[in-house]
Amino acid sequence: MTPKDEAESGDAAATDTALDYALLKDTCASCSLRELCVPGGIPKAELERLDALVAMRQRVTRGAMLYREGDRFRSLYAIRVGSFKSCTTREDGRVHVSGFQLPGELLGLDGVAFERHGVDAVALEDSEVCVLPYPDLERIAQNFPPLQHQLHKVMSREIVREQDVMMMLSVMRAEERVAAFLVGLSERYLRLGYSGTEFVLRMTREEIGDYLGLKIETVSRALTRLSEQELIAVRGKHLRIDNPAALRAVLGTAVVRRE
Amino acid sequence: MTPKDEAESGDAAATDTALDYALLKDTCASCSLRELCVPGGIPKAELERLDALVAMRQRVTRGAMLYREGDRFRSLYAIRVGSFKSCTTREDGRVHVSGFQLPGELLGLDGVAFERHGVDAVALEDSEVCVLPYPDLERIAQNFPPLQHQLHKVMSREIVREQDVMMMLSVMRAEERVAAFLVGLSERYLRLGYSGTEFVLRMTREEIGDYLGLKIETVSRALTRLSEQELIAVRGKHLRIDNPAALRAVLGTAVVRRE
DNA sequence: CGTAGCCTTGAGATGCATCAAGCATTGTGG
DNA sequence: CCACAATGCTTGATGCATCTCAAGGCTACG
Numbered sequence A, B: 001m002t003p004k005d006e007a008e009s010g011d012a013a014a015t016d017t018a019l020d021y022a023l024l025k026d027t028c029a030s031c032s033l034r035e036l037c038v039p040g041g042i043p044k045a046e047l048e049r050l051d052a053l054v055a056m057r058q059r060v061t062r063g064a065m066l067y068r069e070g071d072r073f074r075s076l077y078a079i080r081v082g083s084f085k086s087c088t089t090r091e092d093g094r095v096h097v098s099g100f101q102l103p104g105e106l107l108g109l110d111g112v113a114f115e116r117h118g119v120d121a122v123a124l125e126d127s128e129v130c131v132l133p134y135p136d137l138e139r140i141a142q143n144f145p146p147l148q149h150q151l152h153k154v155m156s157r158e159i160v161r162e163q164d165v166m167m168m169l170s171v172m173r174a175e176e177r178v179a180a181f182l183v184g185l186s187e188r189y190l191r192l193g194y195s196g197t198e199f200v201l202r203m204t205r206e207e208i209g210d211y212l213g214l215k216i217e218t219v220s221r222a223l224t225r226l227s228e229q230e231l232i233a234v235r236g237k238h239l240r241i242d243n244p245a246a247l248r249a250v251l252g253t254a255v256v257r258r259e
Numbered sequence C: 001c002g003t004a005g006c007c008t009t010g011a012g013a014t015g016c017a018t019c020a021a022g023c024a025t026t027g028t029g030g
Numbered sequence D: 001c002c003a004c005a006a007t008g009c010t011t012g013a014t015g016c017a018t019c020t021c022a023a024g025g026c027t028a029c030g
Helices: A044-053 A134-142 A145-171 A174-191 A205-212 A216-228 A244-250 B044-053 B134-142 B145-171 B174-191 B205-212 B216-228 B244-249
Strands: A019-022 A056-060 A065-067 A075-081 A084-089 A095-101 A120-123 A127-133 A198-200 A232-235 A238-241 B019-022 B056-060 B065-067 B075-081 B084-089 B095-101 B120-123 B127-133 B198-200 B232-235 B238-241
Touching: A044 A134, A044 A145, A056 A065, A075 A134, A084 A205, A095 A145, A095 A205, A095 B145, A127 A134, A134 A145, A134 B145, A145 A174, A145 B095, A145 B134, A145 B145, A145 B205, A174 A198, A174 A205, A174 A216, A174 A238, A174 A244, A205 A216, A205 B145, A216 A232, B044 B134, B044 B145, B056 B065, B075 B134, B084 B205, B095 B145, B095 B205, B127 B134, B134 B145, B145 B174, B174 B198, B174 B205, B174 B216, B174 B238, B174 B244, B205 B216, B216 B232
Parallel strands: none
Antiparallel strands: A019 A056, A056 A127, A065 A120, A075 A127, A084 A095, A084 A120, A198 A238, A232 A238, B019 B056, B056 B127, B065 B120, B075 B127, B084 B095, B084 B120, B198 B238, B232 B238
């Protein structure tokens, strides 16, 4: 269920942070995530330009931060392996998770606006990202319209995704939110080539709650109720969707547009 | 309090829709909203390129839609005069307002992703927008790095704004949400050169509720409570902020990053 | 002046949060 | 390899914030 880990050799010199740099080079053209990532829709032959950009891989161990809220923005990050949450902590301690990111998805788009990251990016498991220095990306996009266009699409998709989340937070009740969350995850795993009906939740119930605007107990109860209705089966972090159609129907007729 | 309406002559032929096209030409360079809009940060002398793009103005009467969810995406729209809400209606009747837009702000960024608009754009009052045909915009940006960069910033800012809204929906209680909403509006009016402490709400209580994820009665009660605490004074749609610092303090120490 | 839409206020219902306890799973050190 | 601690998860009882339902008042506009 997890055809992860591609060949990896150098561990580079261990830094004293939890971040570990790998300078080895693979090409976007050869990447299995190509179609989902920034290069989506760009002819394979043209990808060398993009490859020139992706100078570096970076590993992030579970629980470590790729960047923090307020950090100077330098790069976007494409997830190769693993998963992340994007979150902010308010001074009163309340936490909000603005999204979970899976392989092929992009981190850091919010940083372009003010040249600072607006959220923390925390690895949910040992992960690896491609580093895309932003000034270089803009420069290359300048001379390469398809990349330009693709970049706009990726940003716009993030806007649409967030609109869907706002709608969810604004109009759905607890059980609907949890169902929407699971349906969304399912679609994304499917797109990645994994099973869409059986997968492992990389995040805790509490993180799900911080994403959905619910308390951990409420998330737990919603999962229990969905199980009782036999729409899903949960055992710890392992989740199986037994009745996809009915699960989707829980959302009312509403959306979960995509992403 | 409303230095609106610039010179306007031709009304063009009235269409049978509520939309009214004005082909008259003003320049971005001469527009008082310049700094807030797409051209922000672009030297005045260079604006001719952008002017070449803005081929058309369009009027939208109060209550009319500039575009609908599902419409084919062709253009972005910069608001010149008036205000809009962006919203979706679920089949079960529940409505979500994803944002309110004021002069100088951009409508339609969500359409880039899938070449369809994801929401309805409804004029809250008689309004006028600049039409920016998207393919042209991309083409010009291609050859004009500052515009390119500015466009990215505008999109990223929208992402950040939506993150702030999600946070609000997810962690704030009713009174905090309403306070955050008012603080946000205040800042935006201020930036437009209007008073930040006294303004007219262009939207109904219900629309505010659909934006904040609250019922109309709850919005009303929150406003009443904020009045009782003498942070604001409300009379119908007219609103005055009497104690900006205290109003901001209602949000906890949290954010309202900007818009 | 009258009507329609919008807003406010009250009373009662409900869904989620909170508080509290116990169980399960994971990881660690003996 | 086992025991135990720590963390995460579930479940129950209770309280509170917001929703729902209902009525009446205000404002704008024809």
